[in-house]
Amino acid sequence: RKEVEQDPGPFNVPEGATVAFNCTYSNSASQSFFWYRQDCRKEPKLLMSVYSSGNEDGRFTAQLNRASQYISLLIRDSKLSDSATYLCVVNGWSNFNKFYFGSGTKLNVKP
Amino acid sequence: AAGVIQSPRHLIKEKRETATLKCYPIPRHDTVYWYQQGPGQDPQFLISFYEKMQSDKGSIPDRFSAQQFSDYHSELNMSSLELGDSALYFCASSLEVKYRGVSSYNEQFFGPGTRLTVL
Numbered sequence: 001r002k003e004v005e006q007d008p009g010p011f012n013v014p015e016g017a018t019v020a021f022n023c024t025y026s027n028s029a030s031q032s033f034f035w036y037r038q039d040c041r042k043e044p045k046l047l048m049s050v051y052s053s054g055n056e057d058g059r060f061t062a063q064l065n066r067a068s069q070y071i072s073l074l075i076r077d078s079k080l081s082d083s084a085t086y087l088c089v090v091n092g093w094s095n096f097n098k099f100y101f102g103s104g105t106k107l108n109v110k111p
Numbered sequence: 112a113a114g115v116i117q118s119p120r121h122l123i124k125e126k127r128e129t130a131t132l133k134c135y136p137i138p139r140h141d142t143v144y145w146y147q148q149g150p151g152q153d154p155q156f157l158i159s160f161y162e163k164m165q166s167d168k169g170s171i172p173d174r175f176s177a178q179q180f181s182d183y184h185s186e187l188n189m190s191s192l193e194l195g196d197s198a199l200y201f202c203a204s205s206l207e208v209k210y211r212g213v214s215s216y217n218e219q220f221f222g223p224g225t226r227l228t229v230l
């Protein structure tokens with residue numbers, strides 16, 4: 001079992017829709033959580049760090065549920081430009097400098 | 112703001128040749144990571160360096176080696192290249208944030224990658 005699990009999708013949604021991704025992690029001692037966005041053949045780019053209290057950045061909201069060991073990403077009012085693969089990344093249980101990646105969730109936003 | 116720099120961006124090699132990929136981390140970042148990403152896969156961790164010392168090792172083949180130099184740039188050396196080594200190779204860097212001596216947070220930033228094609 002992978003340390004970080006994601007639904008690979010694809011999620012096919014119309015423009016303007018709200019879409020949510022979940023990601024589960026295996027180790028309760030994990031300390032830091034992130035969502036990255038990756039476009040085809042490009043590098044992963046940090047979208048949001050996920051704080052214990054949850055955080056919001058414009059149309060994007062990230063939540064952390066430590067009890068159930070999952071993080072979520074909510075995208076409101078989806079844009080065509082949101083189409084990408086969203087990677088869930090967790091670090092810090094045995095080695096703070098080690099990052100564990102989910103397999104990514106693919107989002108396709110359609111006109 | 113300065114980002115992670117990787118060179119070359121594209122590289123074409125023949126089987127059994129060698130290749131060297133270079134990475135220049137964000138200034139003042141203390142950790143460098145190397146990842147390999149095949150088509151349709153998530154990035155696979157190869158190796159990392161913290162303050163110029165190897166800090167962790169992942170699925171790096173014995174044919175590959177890496178090091179971090181005094182100026183913090185890192186090189187990934189790949190020998191006896193195989194067709195299966197064709198992939199995107201990303202370098203990433205991070206800065207460990209400590210609060211009262213305890214590691215509390217860091218974020219990882221990726222370079223644009225080197226696309227290696229082995230023919």
